[in-house]
Amino acid sequence: MIDLTILLDGRSEDPLYTQLYQYIKTEILxxxxxAQTRLPSIRALSSHLHISRNTVDLAYQQLIAEGYVQSRPRSGLYVIDLELETLSSSYSSSMNMPKASVQERSAIQYDFRYGDVDAEHFPFSTWRKLSNQSLQMNQQMLVSYGDPIGELGLRNEIANYLHGSRGVNSSPDQIIIGAGIQYLLGIVAGLLGAAINSIAMEEPGYDGARTIFQHNGLPVHPIPLDEDGLNIQKLYESKSRIVYITPSHQFPHGMVMPLAKRMQLLKWAADMNGIIIEDDYDSEFRYVGKPIPSLQGMDTHQRTVYLGTFSKCLLPSLRTAYMVLPPALLELHKKHNYRLYDQTVSQLQQKTLELFMSNGHWEAHIRKMRKVYRQKQMTLISTIKKLMGNQATIIGQDAGLHILLRVHNGMDELELIQTAEKVGVRVYPVSPFWTHPTQAERSMVQIGFGGLSNEDIITGVHALHHAWFNNY
Structure with a gap:
């Protein structure tokens, strides 16, 4: 139920009930x-607006009579789904097209969205148990704002994990926790803002990061990719002193930057007195070759900001990410009073995650999800190859939770997406990842597989093949 705050004019020629009815009708339209919003009860709204119950009742009766709301016994008044009602009235008289068919034909059954994760294997019972344990441990602590940079216990766990898994060298004091990578990038952009003339980014690259930089007044200089990642020579030529990069799994093309090129990038930072922003967003999921340490762990000059997230391994809805600041930026963070920013992740969630990591559940979950996602990726790739063969080219299959697919059927990006939707499948554009979308490849789409079952992946790819290659 909601509150309705309305300015009613007692001097108007229109009665108060008419004014109330017109207001609610306009809000609905x-x-x-x-749809499905519950209106306040007659008693509650009359008390809230200081008008008689009869006035509210008359307005509600008019809304019911005209079909804007419906009364549910012992429950209240609810806004009707006008769109659904329109469809129903338009098609209910047709014997050849029942009203459900329009929704069925337009429904997306298989959504290959990157960013969706496998919720079926999330340890909800363990998380619930640890959350309850957190509530019982220190209730006074949990009702306070907490440490602005994140709770020390969780920062300790993150530091230990990163050192063992990614070779990151940091103390807990260098780690800042925040509600998502984009929030943390906003802090980094603020720290760097006045000191730089532009920020270099991979082209194509993560559009969410590009938007954050632009909103903070930082011009973005796109740097083209080689087969093994960022073109270092073009980076030198750009004269930018800051670069944002996804070396462990380039987004969106998916290549993994080899050790030799990582050394070149670190040399660039030393030569240019520059800063590397390393986004290690899904480094846990590498399927080919040996793991390569993070740039931050290889950086002897401490010029790398390291970013990571729990969104891909756990759940995006947890909204928990972290960054490791090098000493120079950590001093700026203190100097410019960034500790006045309140922490954006709840203490309860931080404490639950700390217990999840300290009790060994985190690493066990990662090991399990590597197998789960590896199987899904193999299912996706093998089905595409079996059905499409040389009619499609798979790009970026060595790591991560998505691939790019170049389709050789003459359709452009928009046509591929729209044709797929006609058979209930959603795939996604690649052009937004380019600074200038018109320069993107014409016939390429992004396919994420994390949120679908193996069975749905197979069925979805069969539907795509039918749509794209059988003159649907």
């Missing part, structure tokens, strides 16, 4: 009162 504009979408501000969504």
């Amino acid at each position: 504009s979408g501000k009162l969504a």
Whole structure:
């Protein structure tokens, strides 16, 4: 139930109930009162607006009569889904097209969205148990704002994990926790802002990062890719002193930057007195070759900001990410009073995650999810190769939770997406990852597989093959 705050004019020629009815009707038609929203009770609204119950009752009766709301016994008044009602009335009289068919034909059954994860294997019972344990440990602590950079216990766990898994060298004091990579990138952009003329980024690259930099007034200089990642020579030529990069799994093309090129990039930072922003967003999921240490762990000059997230291994809805600041930027963080920013991740969630890591559940979960996602990736790739053969080229299959697919059927990006939707499958564009979308490859789409079952992946690819190659 919601509150309705309305300015009613007692001097108007329109009665108060008419004014109230017109207001609610307008809110419904504009979408501000969504379908299935419960309206306040007659008693509650009359008390809130200081008007008689009869006035509210008359307005509600008019809304019911005109079909904007419906009364549910012992429950209340609810806004009707006008869009669904329109479909129903349009098609209910047709014997050849029942009203459900329109929704069925337009429904997306297989959504290959990158960023979706496998919720089926998330240890909800363990998380619930640890969350309850956190509530019982120190209730006074959990109702306070907490440490602005994150709770020390969780920062200790993250530091230990990163050192063992990614070779990151840091103390807990260098780690800052925040609600997502983009929030943390906003802090980095603020720290660097006045000191730089532009920021270099991979082209194509993560559009979420590009937007954060642009919103903070930082011009973005796109740097083209080689087969093994960022073109270092073009980076030198750009004269930028800051570079944002995804070396462990380039987004979106998926290549893994080899050790030799990582050394070249670190040399660039030393030569240019520059800063590397290393986004290690899904480094846990590498399927080919030996793991390569993070740039931060190889950086003897301490010029690398390291970013990571729990969104891919756990759940995006947890909104928990972290960054490791080099000493120079950590001093700027203190100097410019960034500790006045309140922590954006709840203490309860931080404490639960700390217990999840300290009790060994985190690493066990990663090991399990590597197998789960590896199987899904193999299912996706093998099905594409079996059905499409040389009619499609798979790009970026060595790591991560998505691939790019270059389709050789003459369709452009938009046509591929729209044709797929006609058979209930959603795939995604690649052009937004380019600074200038018109320069993107014409016939390429992004396919994520984390949120689908193996069976749905197979069925979804069969539907794509039918849509793209059988003159659907």
